[in-house]
Every structure is written in structure tokens, then in C-alpha cells.
Amino acid sequence: MKKTITFTLNGTQIDVTADSHQSLLDLLRVSLRLTGTKEGCGEGECGACTVLVDGLAINACLYPAYEAAGKNVITIEGLTGKNNELSDIQQAFVDSGAIQCGFCTPGMILSAKALLDTHPDPSEEDIREALSGNLCRCTGYVQIIEAVKKAANRSKDKP
Amino acid sequence: MRDFFHIGKATPRPDGPDKAAGKAHYIHDYERPGMLYGKIKFSDHSHARIKHIDTSRAEKLPGVKAVITANNTPEIRFGFLRDNMALKKDKVRQYRDEVAAVAAIDPDIAAEAIDLIQVEYEPLPGVFTPHEAMKEGAPLIHESDPRGRPRSHNILPLKYHHESGDLDEGKRTAKHIVEGEFSTPLVQQCCMGTAGCIAEFDMNNNLTLWAKTQIPFLAQRDFNRVLSDMGLKEKNTRIIVPALGGAFGSGLDTHAYEYIAILLAFQTGHPIKIVYNRREEFANLSPRQSSRTRIIQGCDQNGKLTFRQVDVLQDNGAYTSWGATYPSVMLMPATSLYRVPHITFDAKLVYTNNTYCQAMRGYGNPELTWALESNMAELAERAGIDPFEFRMLNRNEPGEITPMGLKISTCGLKECLEAVSEKLDWKRGTKKGKNSGVGMASLIHVGGGGRIYRSDASGIILKLDDFGNVNVFYGGVEMGQGLHAVLIQSVAEALGVMPDKVFINPTDTGTCPWDVGTHASRGAFMAGNAAILAAEKLRSKIFELAEELFPAEVEKNLKKHQKKNPDYEPPDLDIANAAKRNRFDLQEGYIFIKDAPPEPWLRMDLGRLLRAAHFRPQGQMLTAEAFYDPPNESPDNEKGFGNLSATYAFGTQGAEVEVDIETGDVKILRMVAAHDVGKTLNPPGLKGQIYGALAQGVGYALYEELKSDKGKIQNPDFRDYKIPRTNEMDFPIELAFIETDDSFGPFGAKGVAEPGLVPTAPAIANAIYNAVGIRIRDLPITPEKVLAALKNKKMA
Numbered sequence: 039m040k041k042t043i044t045f046t047l048n049g050t051q052i053d054v055t056a057d058s059h060q061s062l063l064d065l066l067r068v069s070l071r072l073t074g075t076k077e078g079c080g081e082g083e084c085g086a087c088t089v090l091v092d093g094l095a096i097n098a099c100l101y102p103a104y105e106a107a108g109k110n111v112i113t114i115e116g117l118t119g120k121n122n123e124l125s126d127i128q129q130a131f132v133d134s135g136a137i138q139c140g141f142c143t144p145g146m147i148l149s150a151k152a153l154l155d156t157h158p159d160p161s162e163e164d165i166r167e168a169l170s171g172n173l174c175r176c177t178g179y180v181q182i183i184e185a186v187k188k189a190a191n192r193s194k195d196k197p
Numbered sequence: 198m199r200d201f202f203h204i205g206k207a208t209p210r211p212d213g214p215d216k217a218a219g220k221a222h223y224i225h226d227y228e229r230p231g232m233l234y235g236k237i238k239f240s241d242h243s244h245a246r247i248k249h250i251d252t253s254r255a256e257k258l259p260g261v262k263a264v265i266t267a268n269n270t271p272e273i274r275f276g277f278l279r280d281n282m283a284l285k286k287d288k289v290r291q292y293r294d295e296v297a298a299v300a301a302i303d304p305d306i307a308a309e310a311i312d313l314i315q316v317e318y319e320p321l322p323g324v325f326t327p328h329e330a331m332k333e334g335a336p337l338i339h340e341s342d343p344r345g346r347p348r349s350h351n352i353l354p355l356k357y358h359h360e361s362g363d364l365d366e367g368k369r370t371a372k373h374i375v376e377g378e379f380s381t382p383l384v385q386q387c388c389m390g391t392a393g394c395i396a397e398f399d400m401n402n403n404l405t406l407w408a409k410t411q412i413p414f415l416a417q418r419d420f421n422r423v424l425s426d427m428g429l430k431e432k433n434t435r436i437i438v439p440a441l442g443g444a445f446g447s448g449l450d451t452h453a454y455e456y457i458a459i460l461l462a463f464q465t466g467h468p469i470k471i472v473y474n475r476r477e478e479f480a481n482l483s484p485r486q487s488s489r490t491r492i493i494q495g496c497d498q499n500g501k502l503t504f505r506q507v508d509v510l511q512d513n514g515a516y517t518s519w520g521a522t523y524p525s526v527m528l529m530p531a532t533s534l535y536r537v538p539h540i541t542f543d544a545k546l547v548y549t550n551n552t553y554c555q556a557m558r559g560y561g562n563p564e565l566t567w568a569l570e571s572n573m574a575e576l577a578e579r580a581g582i583d584p585f586e587f588r589m590l591n592r593n594e595p596g597e598i599t600p601m602g603l604k605i606s607t608c609g610l611k612e613c614l615e616a617v618s619e620k621l622d623w624k625r626g627t628k629k630g631k632n633s634g635v636g637m638a639s640l641i642h643v644g645g646g647g648r649i650y651r652s653d654a655s656g657i658i659l660k661l662d663d664f665g666n667v668n669v670f671y672g673g674v675e676m677g678q679g680l681h682a683v684l685i686q687s688v689a690e691a692l693g694v695m696p697d698k699v700f701i702n703p704t705d706t707g708t709c710p711w712d713v714g715t716h717a718s719r720g721a722f723m724a725g726n727a728a729i730l731a732a733e734k735l736r737s738k739i740f741e742l743a744e745e746l747f748p749a750e751v752e753k754n755l756k757k758h759q760k761k762n763p764d765y766e767p768p769d770l771d772i773a774n775a776a777k778r779n780r781f782d783l784q785e786g787y788i789f790i791k792d793a794p795p796e797p798w799l800r801m802d803l804g805r806l807l808r809a810a811h812f813r814p815q816g817q818m819l820t821a822e823a824f825y826d827p828p829n830e831s832p833d834n835e836k837g838f839g840n841l842s843a844t845y846a847f848g849t850q851g852a853e854v855e856v857d858i859e860t861g862d863v864k865i866l867r868m869v870a871a872h873d874v875g876k877t878l879n880p881p882g883l884k885g886q887i888y889g890a891l892a893q894g895v896g897y898a899l900y901e902e903l904k905s906d907k908g909k910i911q912n913p914d915f916r917d918y919k920i921p922r923t924n925e926m927d928f929p930i931e932l933a934f935i936e937t938d939d940s941f942g943p944f945g946a947k948g949v950a951e952p953g954l955v956p957t958a959p960a961i962a963n964a965i966y967n968a969v970g971i972r973i974r975d976l977p978i979t980p981e982k983v984l985a986a987l988k989n990k991k992m993a
Contacts, residue, residue, distance in 0.1 A: 072219075073219070073222070073225075073226040074218070074219020074220065075219065076223070076225070076389075076390070076442075077225065078389050078390070078391075078475065079474075079475035079914065079915055080474055080475060081475065081914055081915070081916070083475075083914060083915035083916055084389065084475075084915055086389060113219070114218065114219035115218075115219055117218075118218045122214075122218075124214060124217055124218065128214075128217035128218060129217070131213075131217050132209060132210075132213040132214055132217050133209070134881070135207075135210075135880075135881025135882060135884060135885050137210065137212075137213050137216045137217060138443075138677035138678065138679065138885055138889065139388070139389060139390065139440075139441060139442050139443040139676060139677025140212065140215075140216030140217075140221050140440065140442075140677065141223060141388075141389035141390040141442030141443065142389050143216050143217055143219075144217075144219040147217065165923075166923040166924050166927055167923075167924065169923045170922050170923045170924045171922075172923075173389065173915065173920060173922060174389065175386075175387050175388060175389050175443050175445070175889075175893070175920060176389075176443055176677050176678075176885070176889045177885055177888060177889045177892075178885075178888030178889045178890075178891055178892030178921075178926055178930070179888075179892070179921075179923050179926045180884070180888045180926070180930060181881065181884065181885055181888065182923075183923070
């Protein structure tokens with residue numbers, strides 16, 4: 039069954055037709071053409087499709103599109119500022135060598151954002167826990183964790 | 198060592214910002230106008246005759262544009278031994294065999310259509326271990342070879358053998374001998390971006406394929422042959438490589454899904470996209486081969502190795518890919534890790550009805566090193582020598598030529614062993630606590646290309662534009678490892694421009710020069726050397742042009758400057774004469790006369806030189822090309838000799854672990870990775886290669902295993918196939934990079950992509966032995982195996 043749902047996507051309110059069996063991931067990638075969110079497994083096991091719904095990191099592949107109605111959704115496209123300016127977290131990933139194939143990167147960055155938005159000064163433990171649902175096969179995670187620390191410090195230094 | 202402008206300094210990868218912004222485009226993100234979605238019907242028997250395929254219901258489903266089987270398409274044979282077929286006709290030999298495929302207007306319809314295809318099978322008895330498959334009278338997986346000649350057994354027609362010295366003599370002079378049998382499981386590459394392609398024909402019947410490949414040019418050859426098989430003689434394939442979500446060896450062959458996409462595209466006249474979902478990837482993409490290795494080594498009373506005898510048995514699965522050449526790489530550690538005078542090596546590969554296997558990072562080396570370095574630790578103990586000292590005593594040395602003829606140009610093994618020993622506080626006594634302990638293991642790997650194919654070459658083209666930018670056309674593949682950042686550094690360094698003026702073009706067989714493929718840790722080594730060769734040529738061309746154009750430009754600059762600063766006294770410099778004698782240099786994008794004072798009016802911007810060249814009458818453009826083929830040899834696998842690589846990478850990893858004797862859990866407390874890298878090119882990229890490989894090594898050591906029951910994969914998802922997560926990689930990893938400045942390496946560097954996972958598993962297993970006295974010989978080292986071994990030890 040199709041119906042029109044309304045939600046806030048990356049700061050803008052949108053109306054979009056969704057199907058009852060459609061996942062938020064499918065809605066984003068296919069209906070809305072936002073391909074920055076990746077599908078790694080489709081079963082909620084790898085975290086590549088992580089987006090923020092009302093500030094919480096969720097697996098968009100398991101999240102029914104209908105459920106997004108009335109909520110605030112942020113995808114990786116919502117993090118980049120005007121004039122192609124990367125956010126602090128994105129920039130920290132670039133600067134720390136935290137990116138290799140890059141397929142896990144959007145999801146990883148959004149999980150990091152969900153953490154830093156609520157815990158601006160996380161311990162290494164906190165970072166590990168927050169990213170434990172996001173699989174990466176390339177990096178061994180060391181430089182990803184360094185990137186999140188760097189992003190936290192950057193935000194702290196800002197007035 | 199020389200001073201460098203860019204080499205050795207952190208250089209950001211050019212695709213970093215796009216990847217961080219979600220703007221890098223993977224095959225999953227690509228679409229073509231009119232594109233249809235392909236889907237494959239896989240076998241649900243491991244070994245069976247195909248009696249009948251009924252596609253009528255699928256054909257009638259609205260939205261389905263084509264249904265193909267072996268009965269309505271040309272026969273397409275492929276694979277290393279050409280023993281595989283895109284669509285199976287008479288029988289299936291593995292659970293994942295492709296029996297039919299559909300093209301539909303959306304993925305859901307394609308999936309529905311697949312379910313409507315009915316296949317009638319007559320089951321055949323299957324064989325699922327190499328031992329079963331080698332028994333007298335075992336069912337034949339292939340009744341005939343690709344040429345139609347009957348086969349009488351399941352052993353592959355590939356011979357791997359090495360013999361050097363005199364094994365009997367080695368055994369006679371040995372005081373201590375230790376024997377063991379070790380096994381490694383099927384493991385999956387687990388690229389985060391699954392496999393897929395888009396195939397599209399133009400109206401001239403030439404094909405464009407967007408492919409997840411590491412071998413665009415060898416793949417082009419495979420696909421062109423298939424076009425010919427389809428009756429499209431003399432037609433061409435252009436391969437474009439999108440951003441790859443990892444590869445790890447999975448892109449070293451062409452795959453049935455690609456051939457099926459080509460068949461569907463030709464039949465429908467539409468572009469066809471096939472992308473595997475995660476379950477399809479686990480169940481239907483070829484993993485790393487499983488192996489069983491019997492090893493016997495002996496040493497004399499002083500601890501010097503006297504002989505080594507190695508026999509490997511590999512389960513090839515039902516068809517043959519490049520995984521069947523693992524033994525050619527196993528030969529390297531078997532003959533050349535540590536110094537052994539008397540050696541034999543044999544490897545056998547056997548067809549079974551299991552999933553067929555292909556390349557994965559390390560390519561046979563982790564399998565062999567697992568047996569070798571576990572056995573080394575056992576032999577050290579038998580000889581009563583500290584395992585570190587035992588390795589030091591037998592270590593390789595620079596300048597040595599090993600029994601298989603490897604020419605060891607530089608060797609940092611001594612420094613690697615010492616770094617691990619020091620960082621693990623080895624000398625304070627190797628036992629650390631009640632149930633904790635330390636272990637180490639070393640490696641040798643190709644570090645200067647690897648002549649697996651007849652050519653080991655890479656071509657490069659550098660093209661200068663009006664703005665002094667360097668456009669680089671290179672056929673090697675960036676799959677995440679950081680090749681493009683290193684290529685930018687190498688071009689910038691060798692040519693004398695700033696890295697932000699170097700642009701790497703997408704990998705495309707239509708625009709890039711030929712390259713044999715990105716494998717064998719050869720990416721940075723080849724790209725760097727090719728860049729150096731081409732940059733030298735380009736510098737000569739630039740300076741030739743400067744001879745004509747530089748003096749006038751500088752005279753003009755000088756006059757302008759003098760006009761503004763009447764007191765300025767120009768240096769005593771005969772510019773015309775210096776130009777005539779071609780005394781130029783190029784640095785940071787500026788041409789200047791060597792030894793001239795560093796004044797801005799005495800130099801010429803490269804872009805300005807190019808504009809002058811382009812816009813003058815009878816002008817010219819500047820490009821340079823080079824084709825680098827390293828000084829190495831194709832090994833003779835049947836005799837087991839040949840200098841496979843121009844240089845060799847060495848390394849040692851150390852682990853400190855704690856074993857929970859109640860649960861059998863192994864907790865890694867810390868690891869040390871010391872690697873002879875020749876020279877650090879890009880520090881963050883290098884670290885990423887070692888950290889990432891080590892994590893794959895941890896998974897290989899402790900939990901990764903693709904479980905197969907009668908040929909059917911039992912754990913095709915990340916719930917049941919566990920790879921390391923952040924909370925498993927919770928221990929410190931200390932790195933030590935030993936710079937041996939290899940004369941064959943670009944700027945002294947060696948390949949580093951694979952070494953990081955080669956010694957990880959035996960280092961951990963040796964630490965477990967040190968901790969609780971149990972020796973696990975079969976990977977992965979699961980808690981169940983640890984508990985069982987602890988129980989056995991208690992009973993003994």
C-alpha cells in the first residue's frame with residue numbers, strides 16, 4: 039500500500055510517497071536518489087546504512103519508511119555544508135587516514151555523530167561501543183577511532 | 198637515504214572527501230538509461246544432473262524481459278583451466294551453480310521470476326573433502342576436461358614441486374625433529390561493497406562493462422573471447438572500474454555473473470545490472486581455499502635448521518580459479534623463510550563438490566606460514582632454545598639467494614624480530630602471567646611485483662595541460678588501499694610539481710595504458726616505478742622546450758622587476774648559455790636554472806611554458822609514457838625455482854594474549870607489527886594497510902570460517918560469519934616500520950598490502966601455547982577448540 043508521508047530530511051520538510059513494505063533505505067536510495075547511504079547487508083548486521091532518526095543512529099535497511107513520518111532524518115548528505123564544506127567529523131575521517139574503500143564511511147560517520155551529539159567528550163571505550171555495529175573490512179578501526187577522537191577535540195576547541 | 202619533498206609525508210587520498218560526503222560512486226549507485234536488473238537462479242544441489250528446466254512461468258511474469266539458460270544461449274567457458282561455464286547445461290557440481298537467469302524492469306520482479314523457474318534434478322553422490330575425492334572410485338566432478346578428453350580422477354592437472362639439497366642428509370644431521378599437520382578454513386573476503394556489474398552493448402555490438410575488478414585488462418581479454426564465442430567476432434570490451442567497496446583478491450578473476458549480465462544485455466538490447474546481496478555474496482562468490490599442510494622440520498644441536506619437508510593439500514572446489522595457483526606463492530615461505538639447506542615441497546589440488554575458491558589477500562602465504570611458524574615454535578621448544586633466539590639464529594640476510602632462487606636484495610628481518618622482542622619485553626622472560634603469554638611469527642612476501650603472469654608490467658601516461666596540471670592515466674586499480682595517493686606523491690616527487698596539481702583519471706581500459714592487474718602487493722611498487730620512468734622522460738621534454746622559451750621569459754621578468762626596483766642587481770648568470778647547456782631543474786611546478794638564486798623572477802611556471810608551447814605557431818603538447826616491467830622471473834612451478842619478485846618484504850608480528858580457561862576465550866592484550874617496508878611512502882596509508890590486514894589476520898586466527906555442509910554454505914550472513922568489530926579490536930597495536938631503502942623500490946619502497954595478515958594467526962597461536970600450553974593446529978582457534986585442548990592436556 040502506498041501513502042504519502044511527511045518528514046524532515048536533512049533540515050528540509052519533504053512529502054514523499056512510500057510503500058508499506060519499503061525500508062527507509064530503499065526510500066532514500068531509490069525514491070529520493072540519495073545514494074550516500076550504503077547497503078552492505080540488508081539485514082541490520084553491518085551498519086553501512088546507518089542514518090540518524092531523531093538523533094539516534096539506526097539501520098535504515100530494517101527501518102520501515104512509514105516510521106519516518108513526522109521524524110527528523112539525517113543522512114550523510116545532510117552533514118556536508120554549503121560550498122562543499124565537510125563537517126568536523128567528516129574532515130577528521132579524511133585527515134586521520136580513516137577511509138579506505140569508503141563503503142562503510144557514511145554509516146560510520148553517522149554513528150560517530152550520534153555519539154558526539156550526546157557525548158561531546160567520549161572515552162575510547164564509548165567510541166568503540168558506539169561504532170560496534172558498523173563493520174569495516176579495510177582499516178582495522180584504529181584510524182577510525184582516532185578520527186572520532188580528533189573530531190571531539192575539534193568541536194571542543196570551537197568557541 | 199635521500200631527502201624528499203613529498204615522499205614520506207602524510208598525503209591525503211584524493212577520494213577521501215567524496216567518500217566522507219557519500220559522493221563516491223560504487224557499482225550499487227550506478228544506473229544507465231533503459232537499464233534492467235539481472236538475477237541468477239542458483240542450484241540447490243551440490244552434485245546432480247539437470248533433467249529439465251521449466252522457465253515458462255517466469256517468462257509470463259509481467260516486467261520480465263528475458264529468461265536465459267544454457268539451452269538458449271551460446272556456451273561460455275571460462276576460468277583458469279576453462280572448466281567453468283556461465284550457465285550449466287548437463288549437471289551442477291556445486292550448490293551455487295548458475296542454472297538460469299532473468300532480466301526484469303525492477304529487482305523485485307527479477308527475484309519473483311527466479312522463484313518461478315523450476316529445475317528438475319537427478320541427484321548424484323557428492324564428495325566434500327579432498328581425501329574422499331582422491332579415493333579409488335570416487336564420483337568424478339568433471340567426467341572430461343575442457344577439451345573433451347575423459348578424466349579418471351579428481352586431482353587437478355597442476356604440479357607444484359620443489360627439491361633442493363638432500364633431504365636424507367638434512368634428516369641425518371638433525372638433532373631435533375618436529376612434525377605437525379595444520380589446517381586453515383574457507384574464509385570470505387567480506388568486501389563491504391558486494392560484487393556486481395553493469396553490461397551494455399552499443400549498436401556496433403561493442404560492450405562496455407562497469408566491473409568490480411582488480412584486473413581490467415586481463416578481464417577485457419576474457420570478455421573479448423566471450424564476445425567471439427557469442428558470434429561477435431572482432432568486437433571489443435571497454436571496462437570501466439567504479440569505486441570499489443574493497444576487493445581483497447575477489448576481483449582477480451572474471452565471474453559467471455559478469456558473463457550472465459553480458460548474455461542478458463545482448464539478448465534484451467538493454468544495459469543489465471547484476472549486484473549480489475550479502476547472502477548471495479557469502480554463498481556464491483568464491484572464498485579463500487581451505488588447506489591442509491603437513492610439515493616436518495629439523496635442526497642441529499646448535500639450533501640451525503637442517504631440513505624442511507612440506508606437503509600441502511588444497512580443496513579446490515568444483516571449478517578452477519586463480520586460487521589454484523596458491524602453491525606458487527606457498528613455495529616462497531616454504532623454501533625461503535629462514536635459511537634451510539635441504540627442502541622438499543609438494544602441493545596437490547583436488548576437485549570436490551564444495552564451492553570453488555579464488556584469490557584472497559596473502560594468496561597461500563597465510564596458509565603456509567600458519568603451519569611453518571607454528572612448527573618453528575614447536576621445534577624451538579624441542580631444541581630448548583628461546584623462540585626469538587631460534588628465529589634470529591636462522592634468519593634471512595640481505596644479499597642471500599634462497600633455495601628457490603629468490604634474490605634477497607634487502608632484508609630487515611633481524612630488525613623486525615628485534616623490534617617485536619623489544620616492544621613485547623620478550624627478554625624479561627617470555628611467560629607473562631598465569632594464563633597469559635606472548636608469541637611471535639615472521640613472514641616473507643613478494644615486495645617487488647610478482648610474476649604470476651608472463652608479464653608483470655604496468656603502463657603509465659602523464660599528460661600536461663595549460664595550467665601545469667599533470668593528468669595521470671594508470672591502469673592499476675584503487676580498491677581502497679590508497680594507491681592513488683601514492684601515485685600522486687610519486688608523480689609529484691619524480692616530476693617536480695605539487696601534489697595538488699596531479700590528477701588521477703578513473704581506471705578505464707579505453708583511456709588507460711595496459712596493466713597486468715592490482716595483486717601481489719604490487720600497486721604502489723609498480724605505480725611508483727612507472728611514474729619515475731615517465732617523469733624522467735617528461736622532464737627531458739620540458740627542459741628541451743625550456744631551452745627555447747625560458748630565456749625570453751626570464752629576461753622579461755627581470756626587466757619588469759628592475760623597472761619596479763631600480764636598485765636591484767641581477768645575479769651574475771648567463772641565462773642564454775645555461776639554457777643552451779640545459780642546466781634546468783623543475784621543482785614545485787617551477788622551472789629554474791640549477792644553482793641560480795631562488796628569486797621568483799628567475800623561474801618559469803610550468804603552466805606558462807605549456808601555454809607558450811600550445812599557442813605558438815607549429816606548437817606542441819607534452820605527454821610521456823612508460824611501461825615498467827620489474828626485473829623478476831616467472832617461476833617454474835614444477836621445479837619450484839625462480840626469482841618471483843624484484844624484492845621481498847619481511848616482517849614479524851608479536852602477540853600477548855590471555856586465555857580464559859573456563860570459557861576458552863582468547864583475549865588479545867596487545868600486538869606488535871614490525872614490517873620491512875623499504876621506505877614509508879604515505880604514513881597514514883601505510884598504517885592503514887598494516888592495521889587493516891592485521892585485523893583480517895585476527896579474524897582468520899580466532900573466528901572466521903565459512904561453514905559448509907555437503908557443499909552448502911551454512912553461515913551466509915554477518916550474524917553467523919563473524920568478522921572483527923570495534924569491540925574485538927580493543928587492544929593496542931604497536932607498529933614498527935623498518936626502512937631498508939631497497940634499490941628496486943620506488944624511492945626505496947616495497948609492497949605492503951598483504952604482509953600484515955600473513956603472520957598474525959601463528960603469532961597468536963604461539964602466544965596461546967605460551968600462555969596455557971596448548972597447541973591448536975586447525976584455524977580458527979575457537980573457544981570450543983581451546984576448551985577441548987585444555988581438557989586433553991589435563992587428562993594427559
